[in-house]
Amino acid sequence: MxxxxxxxxxxxxxxxxxxxxxxxxxxxxxxxxxxxxxxxxxxxxxxxxxxxxxxxxxxxxxxxxxxxxxxxxxxxxxxxxxxxxxxxxxxxxxxxxxxxxxxxxDINPQTCxxxxxxxxxxxxxxxxxxxxxxxxxxxxxxxxxxxxxxxxxxxxxxxxxxxxxxxxxxxxxxxxxxxxxxxxxxxxxxxxxxxxxxxxxxxxxxxxxxxxxxxxxxxxxxxxxxxxxxxxxxxxxxxxxxxxxxYLTKWNAQRAENAELYKKYLDPDIETPVTAPGNNHIYHQYTIKIDHRDELQSFLKEKGIGTAVHYPIPLNEQPAIVTLNIPKFPTPVASQTAKRVLSLPMNPYLLENDIRYVAEQINTFVKHHS
Ligand SMILES: Cc1ncc(COP(=O)(O)O)c(C=O)c1O
Missing domain, CATH: 3.40.640.10 (Type I PLP-dependent aspartate aminotransferase-like (Major domain))
Structure with missing residues (x-):
């Protein structure tokens, strides 16, 4: 491929x-x-x-x-x-x-x-x-x-x-x-x-x-x-x-259009980004939440699709921070979310065909894991 x-x-x-x-x-x-x-x-x-x-x-x-x-x-x-x-x-x-x-x-479970x-x-x-x-x-x-x-x-x-x-x-x-x-x-x-x-x-x-x-x-x-x-x-x-x-305003609008296309082509059960009320989202990242995240990332890599995990470790669990003498509050939502997030290709130059291809690969993966 x-x-x-x-x-x-x-x-x-x-x-x-x-x-x-x-x-x-x-x-x-x-x-x-x-x-x-x-x-x-x-x-x-x-x-x-x-x-x-x-x-x-x-x-x-x-x-x-x-x-x-x-x-x-x-x-x-x-x-x-x-x-x-x-x-x-x-x-x-x-x-x-x-x-x-x-x-x-802690963080909001919908918006992160x-x-x-x-x-x-x-x-x-x-x-x-x-x-x-x-x-x-x-x-x-x-x-x-x-x-x-x-x-x-x-x-x-x-x-x-x-x-x-x-x-x-x-x-x-x-x-x-x-x-x-x-x-x-x-x-x-x-x-x-x-x-x-x-x-x-x-x-x-x-x-x-x-x-x-x-x-x-x-x-x-x-x-x-x-x-x-x-x-x-x-x-x-x-x-x-x-x-x-x-070009920024145009690029940000193109990102928002790309986000719409992801929503159109991804299986409706997939947790796509949630926009908080009143917000105009400029989609710096298009980050979904999904089970078997690491497996999906490897699967997409094999198909030529670049992804990233933003972020795999909440900062209060990072080695450099854990050793600091700071108040320790539990952040269960952040810990859970860090295991399930995956950022998909997002830039103003993506074509509709590319987005459909990415979505189809994810839908296929999900079908085999549900
Ligand atoms: C949320 C956030 N804060 C701060 C920074 C630091 O910016 P820089 O890499 O330009 O130092 C970044 C990104 O790199 C970021 O994503």
Whole structure:
């Protein structure tokens, strides 16, 4: 069987955009401004107008964006930060990295998003912030989170790495809490061709602090007012993102159409993604839940179909986190979900035929295992 359907297809994307990307890269070479070139400011402006947010501060990657956001909001060693265990490691790793304490909620069994009902029981006198993660392309219900944050005077960082451009009741992901953090990792809906990230906020003073922290706390050349990081976005990455950002709205709509096609062709008994009320889902991932998941993954691999498990181990069960001296709360839904999730090929270049083929293979597998 020679058919190949990868999970994502960055080579195809490059071929489609080659005639625009090569001159954009060439312009960076011609300028000689490899760090903080004009393309970075241009990107800040483009993200601000696309998302309708006052400030976008470009930085090195989405992990640094979380570290900078935590620092900018004054999270100190020993403070507790409540987040979800069902996310990429960076969300909790960054909390621990600055010496604060990650405290885990459980997740909603349908959407896999942070379970807002378990958050309040995790609040203590040490709690300083909440990090909801807008997972797989849709937003965590923000109303209950903002209500808890208001009640206990907590800061909110929206981890928007997987949901650039998603909305909830018309409000844009990353713009409801104090700071939204973004990853432009190559596989994201808006991805660079290397590491890149950013922070968004409507608070001018926070924007200034984030911008200083991302560049050695430097106000003027060799004058440093804060202890910061070297986390500036590479000019090449900004040039690439300036080309790609024009297509994001169209690409996100194509992903949503692909999700509809999966639903049409997959057996109706298969647990397909559930969208929370009020959400516009941008399908960063199309993640189903299924028994015999590992067997299905091997079966699909034999058929030339790329898949991934997001995520096989909840963060509170990860070796690096288990050894931390942190409050231990049971998260049974996250543990169960981690055994059953499988992300299927999802990108704007998928053809209806490809989706039908993937769905048919899964339907055949399920028939033989029921
Ligand atoms: C939810 C989440 N948070 C944070 C990150 C970290 O971003 P980066 O890889 O750009 O450091 C990622 C992805 O990579 C992510 O998926």
């Amino acid at each position: 020679s058919r190949k359907i990868p999970l994502i297809d960055l080579k195809k994307e490059f071929e489609v955009l080659r005639s625009e990307l090569i001159p954009a890269i060439d312009a960076v070479f011609s300028s000689g401004q490899y760090i903080l070139g004009s393309q970075v400011d241009e990107l800040n402006g483009k993200v601000q107008s696309l998302l309708g947010v006052q400030h976008h501060i470009a930085c090195g990657n989405g992990t640094d964006a979380l570290i900078i956001a935590l620092k900018a909001l004054g999270v100190q060693p020993g403070d507790e930060v409540i987040t979800t265990p069902f996310t990429f490691v960076a969300t909790a790793e960054t909390i621990a990295f600055i010496g604060a304490i990650p405290v885990f909620s 998003l942070m379970d807002t009902e378990t958050i309040e029981s995790r609040v203590t006198r040490k709690t300083k912030a909440i990090i909801p993660v807008h997972l797989f392309g849709q937003m965590v219900p923000m109303e209950p989170i903002m209500a808890i944050a208001k009640k206990y005077e907590l800061k909110v960082i929206e981890d928007t790495a997987q949901a650039f451009g998603a909305t909830q009741n018309g409000r844009v992901a990353g713009t409801i809490g104090d700071i939204g953090t973004i990853s432009y990792f190559p596989t994201k809906n808006l991805g660079a061709y290397g590491d890149a990230g950013g922070m968004i906020t409507n608070n001018e003073s926070l924007a200034k602090t984030c911008s200083l922290l991302a560049n050695h706390g430097q106000t003027h050349k060799y004058e440093h007012h804060l202890i910061g990081l070297n986390s500036r976005m590479d000019t090449f990455q900004a040039a690439i993102l300036n080309v790609k950002i024009k």
